[in-house]
Amino acid sequence: MTTDAPVSLSSIMDGNSFRIADLDRLAPAEQQLVLRRQASLGPSYRLFYRTPVHAVSGSGAYLFDADGTRILDAYNNVPSVGHANPAVVAAVAAQMAKLNTHTRYLQDGIVQYSEQLLATLPDHIGSVMYTNSGSESNDLAIRIARLWTGGQGIVVTAEAYHGTTELLSRVSPAISGGFPDDDTVRIIPAPDSYRVDTEDLGAWFADRVREAFEDLLAHGIRPAALLADSIFSSDGIYPDPRGFLADAVDVVHAHGALFIADEVQPGFVRTGDTFWGFERHGVAADLVSMGKPMGNGIPVAALAGRPEILAHFGKEVPYFNTFGGNSVSIAAAQAVLEFIQSTDLITSVRTTGALIRSGIASLAEGRPLIGDVRGAGLYVGVDIVSDPDTKAPDSAAALGIVNALRERNVLISVAGPGNNVLKIRPPLVFGASEAELLLATLDDVLDEVAPR
Amino acid sequence: MTTDAPVSLSSIMDGNSFRIADLDRLAPAEQQLVLRRQASLGPSYRLFYRTPVHAVSGSGAYLFDADGTRILDAYNNVPSVGHANPAVVAAVAAQMAKLNTHTRYLQDGIVQYSEQLLATLPDHIGSVMYTNSGSESNDLAIRIARLWTGGQGIVVTAEAYHGTTELLSRVSPAISGGFPDDDTVRIIPAPDSYRVDTEDLGAWFADRVREAFEDLLAHGIRPAALLADSIFSSDGIYPDPRGFLADAVDVVHAHGALFIADEVQPGFVRTGDTFWGFERHGVAADLVSMGKPMGNGIPVAALAGRPEILAHFGKEVPYFNTFGGNSVSIAAAQAVLEFIQSTDLITSVRTTGALIRSGIASLAEGRPLIGDVRGAGLYVGVDIVSDPDTKAPDSAAALGIVNALRERNVLISVAGPGNNVLKIRPPLVFGASEAELLLATLDDVLDEVAPR
Numbered sequence: 001m002t003t004d005a006p007v008s009l010s011s012i013m014d015g016n017s018f019r020i021a022d023l024d025r026l027a028p029a030e031q032q033l034v035l036r037r038q039a040s041l042g043p044s045y046r047l048f049y050r051t052p053v054h055a056v057s058g059s060g061a062y063l064f065d066a067d068g069t070r071i072l073d074a075y076n077n078v079p080s081v082g083h084a085n086p087a088v089v090a091a092v093a094a095q096m097a098k099l100n101t102h103t104r105y106l107q108d109g110i111v112q113y114s115e116q117l118l119a120t121l122p123d124h125i126g127s128v129m130y131t132n133s134g135s136e137s138n139d140l141a142i143r144i145a146r147l148w149t150g151g152q153g154i155v156v157t158a159e160a161y162h163g164t165t166e167l168l169s170r171v172s173p174a175i176s177g178g179f180p181d182d183d184t185v186r187i188i189p190a191p192d193s194y195r196v197d198t199e200d201l202g203a204w205f206a207d208r209v210r211e212a213f214e215d216l217l218a219h220g221i222r223p224a225a226l227l228a229d230s231i232f233s234s235d236g237i238y239p240d241p242r243g244f245l246a247d248a249v250d251v252v253h254a255h256g257a258l259f260i261a262d263e264v265q266p267g268f269v270r271t272g273d274t275f276w277g278f279e280r281h282g283v284a285a286d287l288v289s290m291g292k293p294m295g296n297g298i299p300v301a302a303l304a305g306r307p308e309i310l311a312h313f314g315k316e317v318p319y320f321n322t323f324g325g326n327s328v329s330i331a332a333a334q335a336v337l338e339f340i341q342s343t344d345l346i347t348s349v350r351t352t353g354a355l356i357r358s359g360i361a362s363l364a365e366g367r368p369l370i371g372d373v374r375g376a377g378l379y380v381g382v383d384i385v386s387d388p389d390t391k392a393p394d395s396a397a398a399l400g401i402v403n404a405l406r407e408r409n410v411l412i413s414v415a416g417p418g419n420n421v422l423k424i425r426p427p428l429v430f431g432a433s434e435a436e437l438l439l440a441t442l443d444d445v446l447d448e449v450a451p452r
Numbered sequence: 453m454t455t456d457a458p459v460s461l462s463s464i465m466d467g468n469s470f471r472i473a474d475l476d477r478l479a480p481a482e483q484q485l486v487l488r489r490q491a492s493l494g495p496s497y498r499l500f501y502r503t504p505v506h507a508v509s510g511s512g513a514y515l516f517d518a519d520g521t522r523i524l525d526a527y528n529n530v531p532s533v534g535h536a537n538p539a540v541v542a543a544v545a546a547q548m549a550k551l552n553t554h555t556r557y558l559q560d561g562i563v564q565y566s567e568q569l570l571a572t573l574p575d576h577i578g579s580v581m582y583t584n585s586g587s588e589s590n591d592l593a594i595r596i597a598r599l600w601t602g603g604q605g606i607v608v609t610a611e612a613y614h615g616t617t618e619l620l621s622r623v624s625p626a627i628s629g630g631f632p633d634d635d636t637v638r639i640i641p642a643p644d645s646y647r648v649d650t651e652d653l654g655a656w657f658a659d660r661v662r663e664a665f666e667d668l669l670a671h672g673i674r675p676a677a678l679l680a681d682s683i684f685s686s687d688g689i690y691p692d693p694r695g696f697l698a699d700a701v702d703v704v705h706a707h708g709a710l711f712i713a714d715e716v717q718p719g720f721v722r723t724g725d726t727f728w729g730f731e732r733h734g735v736a737a738d739l740v741s742m743g744k745p746m747g748n749g750i751p752v753a754a755l756a757g758r759p760e761i762l763a764h765f766g767k768e769v770p771y772f773n774t775f776g777g778n779s780v781s782i783a784a785a786q787a788v789l790e791f792i793q794s795t796d797l798i799t800s801v802r803t804t805g806a807l808i809r810s811g812i813a814s815l816a817e818g819r820p821l822i823g824d825v826r827g828a829g830l831y832v833g834v835d836i837v838s839d840p841d842t843k844a845p846d847s848a849a850a851l852g853i854v855n856a857l858r859e860r861n862v863l864i865s866v867a868g869p870g871n872n873v874l875k876i877r878p879p880l881v882f883g884a885s886e887a888e889l890l891l892a893t894l895d896d897v898l899d900e901v902a903p904r
Contacts, residue, residue, distance in 0.1 A: 030558060033558055033560065033563060034558065036567070037558065037562070037563045037566075039578075039579075040563060040566035040567055040570055040578075040579060040580060041555075041581070042581070042759060042762045042763050042766050043767050044581055044762070044765065044766035044771045045555055045581075045766075046556065046772075047556055047557070047558060048556040048557065052557065052558050053557045055551060055553055055558065055559055056551065056559075056560075057550045057551045058551045058553065063553070063557075076553065076554075078553070078554065078775075079552065079553070083551065083552075083553075084548065084552070088548070089549050092544065092545070092548050093544070093548065096536065096541045097536055097541050098508075098510075099507060099508065099509045099510045099515070099536065100510075100531065100535075100536075100749035100750070101507055101510065101515070101528065101530070101531070101535075101749070102530065103493075103497055104498065104499055105499070105500065105505045105506070105515075106482060106486065106506040106507065107506075107507055107508075108485065108508075110489070110493070111485060111488050111489045111492060114489075114493060127491075127492060127493065127494040128493065128494075129493065129494070131616075132584035132585045132775070133584045133585075133588065133775055133776075134774070135588065135773075136584070136587065136588065136616065136617065139616075139617045139618055142618065164583075164591075164592070164771060164772070164773050165588065165591045165617045165618070165619065166591055166594065166595050166617070166619040167617065167618040167619060169595070169769075175769075175770040175771075292774055296552075297553070297778055297779075297780060298552070298750070298751075298780060299584045299750075299751035299752075299775040299778070299781065300751075307494060310494045310496070311494050311495050313496065314494050314496035314497075315495050317621075317627075318627040319496045319627075320498075321585070322530065322585065322586070322743070322744055323530075323585055323749075323751040324585075326749055326751070328750060329751065
């Protein structure tokens with residue numbers, strides 16, 4: 001069992017956590033709240049930053065704390081159409097007042113939304129099932145892939161994180177301390193475009209997938225799926241070169257296995273290039289799991305897929321999800337989707353993302369600690385290194401930047417196995433003025449941390 | 453793998469499902485909607501009743517369909533404080549407009565609610581973690597129990613249903629077609645107070661638990677937990693005699709294992725006797741999972757437990773749940789809890805439940821197909837049998853009653869391995885007038901199905 005294994009608390013969980021030893025940094029009211037919180041919630045509940053944010057309200061790309069201080073949110077991808085987006089607020093309030101029930105009754109909303117959602121996906125993805133979280137979607141995706149292929153083998157990347165269930169802890173090395181003790185899982189290196197020494201990252205990555213599948217077969221385990229998010233977010237954010245995933249997905253399909261696109265991070269126009277992350281690579285995902293930004297914070301998630309694959313599962317295995325597809329979650333999801341489409345959000349994501357990346361590239365001049373600036377749309381990674389030649393991760397410097405930004409009321413965090421990649425992943429309504437504020441504040445912080 | 457095994461579609465999933473062959477019973481608009489729904493959602497999505505309900509709005513204990521017909525809801529436990537409860541609607545709308553974010557920021561709401569929730573539980577349950585569904589809570593409970601005990605063995609009852617994840621499919625024989633192919637799981641008979649021939653159901657059930665634990669040990673598997681809901685809802689509803697679980701829980705603790713109380717069904721005053729189902733039996737649960745009624749339909753769920761057990765997990769295993777404990781779900785949960793407490797809901801649940809049970813007992817006179825009437829509070833089971841001497845389940849008669857009630861705009865369903873136990877489990881705001889309408893309609897239906 002993974003849960004019995006020693007664990008390393010990596011970037012997803014602990015890189016940027018408040019430590020109780022810093023309690024006296026806080027005002028008395030926050031100290032009290034931290035202690036009450038600790039007493040009732042226990043140690044699983046960590047807080048971000050040396051000085052945690054006491055969040056009280058939000059609007060667009062901003063949070064406001066208990067003192068009324070405005071804080072630029074360059075981190076949160078769940079409220080993707082903005083904190084307290086009025087269209088989502090109105091849709092949820094209206095549906096709450098009308099009806100909130102499950103999928104065993106005929107309802108117009110879920111049918112209409114499903115058709116709208118499927119219209120954003122390639123034609124071969126014709127069917128969708130609803131859950132309450134990306135975790136439930138990925139857990140279901142693995143069950144479905146195993147039933148469809150008759151195989152058990154799952155391949156994931158070295159710092160992947162796919163969710164919270166027991167099954168997903170086995171395929172999430174980011175939280176399981178390396179190789180999980182599960183002989184059906186194989187872990188391959190991430191396609192680290194900054195550090196891997198290759199002319200052709202696609203061929204290199206496809207070779208890693210092939211080796212993993214061959215190793216599974218050599219151990220008598222038939223491959224079921226490659227499970228990956230197409231920007232490799234928890235591995236350190238590696239979206240490029242665009243298209244590099246195609247060779248790997250060909251390997252997957254040649255083995256009769258499925259490509260499960262975990263779109264919890266790159267989906268819903270996050271990358272600014274395409275509605276779904278896997279589309280950037282021109283690949284045909286077989287199953288598409290989605291979550292976080294789908295309902296702007298109301299729990300709602302889904303698994304879309306080839307209809308024949310979902311139908312096979314549906315006929316063989318009884319599956320019912322009480323809250324999954326409930327009327328209010330669907331209303332929230334529909335409002336989000338319509339906001340994305342009616343505002344042409346993808347265009348501003350692309351523009352603002354490019355602005356941020358080029359701005360940081362300018363800040364990097366003369367500052368060797370910025371080893372690499374990469375990303376797609378509003379998912380930007382800044383690789384902080386102690387030496388640009390060795391490319392050695394500098395977690396201390398990265399966390400210093402993160403906390404210095406937080407002291408200046410700008411929120412970002414870190415990603416990657418080295419806890420050294422600045423993770424800039426704001427609500428998608430982040431515009432040019434927010435990008436300028438982010439860049440100016442980062443410039444100040446870098447002047448302090450790494451003066452030219 | 454359970455998912456590879458042949459499955460029996462039992463009561464939870466299929467006992468009361470619409471069949472596409474009955475499509476022409478529906479009006480043209482509903483036929484179209486059923487076909488569109490089938491095309492986009494696939495065969496996992498079943499509908500209740502020969503004539504599905506096209507639900508459009510709800511209020512209190514009533515649903516309204518597309519024709520404006522008022523339908524008495526004697527089935528749904530999720531909207532426990534009533535469909536479209538105004539207090540919950542207002543709380544969600546207000547919080548949505550203010551802030552909806554995750555638990556890595558300090559927030560007052562989650563701390564305040566956690567303290568209120570823990571105050572409803574025995575003193576030894578001092579800590580709580582949040583998830584999005586009873587499934588996520590039960591999945592987490594098993595991981596925690598295994599880590600704490602160092603054992604793997606889980607014991608569940610014959611028709612138990614504990615959720616949708618891969619791990620839970622292994623401990624949910626109701627959906628896995630009998631004994632799951634997992635050598636760490638043992639399945640024991642349900643404490644069927646109607647059919648088991650014993651003077652002392654508690655001693656009998658404790659013996660079953662002891663045998664299962666001893667069998668685990670004989671196979672070198674250390675017991676981790678007994679996982680049960682204290683009214684054995686999917687087994688056929690067996691809440692009595694009150695206190696019978698005590699001996700079994702003693703056996704569990706004597707083995708160093710944990711009792712996980714799955715309170716998704718009996719919690720939040722459903723039984724009318726105590727706030728939590730396990731309290732009716734005077735037992736000390738170690739972990740308490742909760743879900744369905746917690747937020748009146750907004751996805752929110754939790755796992756409470758002995759603080760030392762949750763803390764052990766929290767220190768050893770990184771766990772973060774993106775939507776779990778989000779501001780809006782907590783606001784919904786808080787409104788539900790405050791409604792339960794401020795209206796003294798438990799008293800009306802007890803009174804109305806007793807009214808329903810005594811009313812059905814009267815209807816049973818001279819009608820031998822009603823073999824047994826049982827329940828606690830607003831969870832009532834009516835055992836429909838073909839012969840009161842053999843007590844043979846009569847699924848056809850039970851489903852006939854369910855569908856005849858539905859045609860008269862009263863919603864119930866069936867439970868139990870024989871699909872023959874009428875499951876009456878209305879929103880908790882079900883009052884005397886609703887009980888009278890239910891009983892009068894049931895009387896009419898029985899006159900038709902089983903005239904005296």
